[in-house]
Amino acid sequence: MAPPPEHLILALESSCDETAAAVLLEGRRLLASVVASQVEVHRPYGGIVPELASRRHLEALVPVVSETLRGAGVDIGDITGLAVTQGPGLIGSLVVTLSFAKALARARRLPLVGVNHVQGHLAAVHLGDPRPGWPHVGLVVSGGHTSLYLVRGPASAELLGHTRDDAAGEAFDKVAKLLGLGYPGGPEIAKRAEGGDPAAFDFPRARLPESPFDFSFSGLKTAVRTRVEGLRDRAAAVADVCASFQEAVVDVLVEKTLAAARRHGVKNLVVCGGVAANRRLRAAFRERAAPEGFTVFFPPEALCTDNAAMIAMAGYHRFREGPAPEADIDAFSRLPR
Known part of the structure; x- marks a missing residue:
C-alpha cells in the first residue's frame, strides 16, 4: 500500500452565498472542487438575504x-488536515460551516486551520499556471472586497488600500438594479457593455490623492443614477451606460494597482476575486501593464468567484x-482596519 500523502486537505467555504468544498493534494493538485450556488434563491430579492x-x-x-x-476519489479517513473560511463574510453563513469543520476535526482527530477569505482569493492564483513569485501586488476585487x-x-x-464605501462588485450589482438588469449585476452589465460605447458618458473616477491606494465607488454610482434619471430614452442608452460605467471602474482599478506596483518596485501583479473574471478588466490590465514591464496573473476563471479550492491552497x-493549527477558532464578519 502506498504511504499516505503528506498533505491531503479538505477545505470548506461558506462566507456568503456559495456552499463549497475542495480536496487539494500536496498544495498543487486539485482533486475536486464543488460549489453549490444560491443565485436562484436570492434572485427574486435582487441581493443576498442573510437568513436564507x-x-x-x-x-x-x-x-x-x-x-x-467522491469526486476526489478519497475517503474522509484519507484526509490529513481541514481548512475552513473563518471570515470575513456573513456571520451566520460562516458559523454554519465553521461549526461543522470543528466537529469533524474533533471527531476525526484532524488538525484544523481557519483561513482568511481574502487570503484565499490571493492564494487562488497559485492553483493556475503560470504562478507568480513573491513579492507581488495583489488586487482583491469582488462583491464584498476591493x-x-x-x-x-x-x-x-x-x-x-481598501474601498471606503462600496466594493466594486457591489457597485456593479447596484447599478444593474438601477437599470433593471437583474441579479447578479456584474455579468449582466458586462454582457450589455459589449455593445456599448465606453466613452458615451464621462463618469467620474475617484482619485483620493491623500490616500492614493484607497478606492471609492459611491460617487460613481450616484453619477450613474443622476445621469440615467435625466435620460429621455433609458432603454436605448443602457448599453452605453453599462460600457461607460464599467470603463470607469476598470480604469480606477488598473490605475491604482499599477501605481502601487511602481511605488513598491514590484513587477508581478495578481488580480483576483469575482470581478477578476470580467473580460474588460483582464484586457485593460494586459494592455496597460505590459508596456511598463509588469506581468499580470489571474486565477483560473472558475476560481475567481468564491470557492473552497482557494481556501485549500x-x-x-x-x-x-x-502558526500551529488552532484548537478552537471563531468566525469574524469584518477585517480589522
Whole structure:
C-alpha cells in the first residue's frame, strides 16, 4: 500500500452565498472542487438575504462535502488536515460551516486551520499556471472586497488600500438594479457593455490623492443614477451606460494597482476575486501593464468567484509556514482596519 500523502486537505467555504468544498493534494493538485450556488434563491430579492443564505448552507453542506470526496476519489479517513473560511463574510453563513469543520476535526482527530477569505482569493492564483513569485501586488476585487495588498510571501500580505464605501462588485450589482438588469449585476452589465460605447458618458473616477491606494465607488454610482434619471430614452442608452460605467471602474482599478506596483518596485501583479473574471478588466490590465514591464496573473476563471479550492491552497500554506493549527477558532464578519 502506498504511504499516505503528506498533505491531503479538505477545505470548506461558506462566507456568503456559495456552499463549497475542495480536496487539494500536496498544495498543487486539485482533486475536486464543488460549489453549490444560491443565485436562484436570492434572485427574486435582487441581493443576498442573510437568513436564507444560512439556511441553504445547512441544507447543502453535507451533500457538497460528500460529492467532493467522491469526486476526489478519497475517503474522509484519507484526509490529513481541514481548512475552513473563518471570515470575513456573513456571520451566520460562516458559523454554519465553521461549526461543522470543528466537529469533524474533533471527531476525526484532524488538525484544523481557519483561513482568511481574502487570503484565499490571493492564494487562488497559485492553483493556475503560470504562478507568480513573491513579492507581488495583489488586487482583491469582488462583491464584498476591493483592496490592494503587498504580498511578500504565502502568509504575508500588507494592506495598502481598501474601498471606503462600496466594493466594486457591489457597485456593479447596484447599478444593474438601477437599470433593471437583474441579479447578479456584474455579468449582466458586462454582457450589455459589449455593445456599448465606453466613452458615451464621462463618469467620474475617484482619485483620493491623500490616500492614493484607497478606492471609492459611491460617487460613481450616484453619477450613474443622476445621469440615467435625466435620460429621455433609458432603454436605448443602457448599453452605453453599462460600457461607460464599467470603463470607469476598470480604469480606477488598473490605475491604482499599477501605481502601487511602481511605488513598491514590484513587477508581478495578481488580480483576483469575482470581478477578476470580467473580460474588460483582464484586457485593460494586459494592455496597460505590459508596456511598463509588469506581468499580470489571474486565477483560473472558475476560481475567481468564491470557492473552497482557494481556501485549500491558503490552508496548505498555513499548515506549511503559518502558526500551529488552532484548537478552537471563531468566525469574524469584518477585517480589522
